[in-house]
Amino acid sequence: MNGIWIFVSSLLAGIAASMGVGGGAILLLYLTAFAGMNQLTAQGINLIFFLPIAIIAVCIHAKNKLINYKSAVICIAFGFVGVWCGLWLTKIISEELLRKLFAILLIYMGLRELFAKNKKKEKDR
Template sequence: MSWIVIAVVSLLSGLLGSLGMGAGAVLLLYLRVFGGVEQFEAQGINLIFFLPIAVLSILLHARNHLISWKAAGVCILAGLPAVFLGVWLGGLAGGPLLSKLFAGLLLIIGVRELFQKDTGSQSEHS
């Protein structure tokens, strides 16, 4: 794995992460497809990578009043128990099946985004 390439991919992932656009998908795909890293190891690297990116992004978004703390709290409380279930199910599924499920999820999300109509209901923040 070239350190220059991984630095560029990490830079792109950080940029996408700060925009809330699934930076983990970029880094995880690079590690799996081009880096030859096994699924579970790539997930672990991705989680560690995400921590400082998330902290900085949260601080900047909070400074710009772009976070609904009430909604975030509800999401966190609902999501935390799901972590245990997800880790357990991921262990049962194994790396190859997990890779295919992840690819399928990305495909579904990508196709949905391509064909979803823009309602124009979101306000722009300057």
């Protein structure tokens, strides 16, 4: 039964990640809440999971001319800085605090999306 849930959560995470809408969040939720992994291990698995999916998605988006390379280079540069800051922070903060911060981020993103879509629909009327 556990294998089915791994398959389903990975499939959903892959689909969401290829569209750029947070597949990692789906996988992290499964790994921490249902598979019982600690937060740092789940994040490591999520990063490894993301690499091949990101490569495929970039190839498809590049083929369809959907990538602004100038913006991508800027994002990558600051992303590297963010990685080093994140690695440094994981050595300072506890896993419990990391889990809480991740939960707050997910709630914030969900509420923001919920209300942003409603505002967009109201503007279209």
